[in-house]
Amino acid sequence: MRKTGEWGEFFPSSLAPFSYNESLAQDYFSLSREEVARRGLAWHEDEERRNYLGPQVQIPESIRTTDDSICGKILTCEETGKPFKIIPQELKFYREMGIPIPRKCPDQRHRERLALRNPRKLWTRQCAKCSAQVETTYAPDRSEIIYCEKCYLASVY
Numbered sequence: 001m002r003k004t005g006e007w008g009e010f011f012p013s014s015l016a017p018f019s020y021n022e023s024l025a026q027d028y029f030s031l032s033r034e035e036v037a038r039r040g041l042a043w044h045e046d047e048e049r050r051n052y053l054g055p056q057v058q059i060p061e062s063i064r065t066t067d068d069s070i071c072g073k074i075l076t077c078e079e080t081g082k083p084f085k086i087i088p089q090e091l092k093f094y095r096e097m098g099i100p101i102p103r104k105c106p107d108q109r110h111r112e113r114l115a116l117r118n119p120r121k122l123w124t125r126q127c128a129k130c131s132a133q134v135e136t137t138y139a140p141d142r143s144e145i146i147y148c149e150k151c152y153l154a155s156v157y
């Protein structure tokens with residue numbers, strides 16, 4: 001392994017037990033299916049699940065009108081068309097919080113949450129209180145007020 005340069009290196013991606021698009025790598029370093037194939041990595045698409053032709057379930061508008069039978073049904077994501085289920089623990093949580101059953105599949109909800117985060121880039125800006133230079137993920141054209149760490153901590157505590 002020392003002769004071939006493998007010694008001390010991490011395992012090669014060809015030994016990864018998960019496909020690229022199923023891993024966190026796709027969230028942080030998004031690649032197309034073609035690019036993944038070009039790099040010799042695995043891609044997984046569950047065609048059988050995507051082509052679900054079972055009954056279309058009407059998702060109730062309110063959690064108060066949702067009964068336990070929803071957990072035995074296959075729901076369809078209104079965004080991607082991908083089938084998904086609600087588990088009893090999830091239904092219990094939605095009832096406790098008084099929020100309706102989601103209309104989007106867990107993967108789509110995850111993608112939408114990721115899209116809300118700041119980009120993985122730093123800008124140099126000035127603290128709104130003391131004008132010190134700070135590195136921030138908030139772009140200069142954004143409306144948020146940026147403080148340096150010292151001013152932030154002084155205003156919070």
Ligand SMILES: [Zn+2]
Nearest residue numbers: 127130148151
């Ligand atoms: Zn400051």
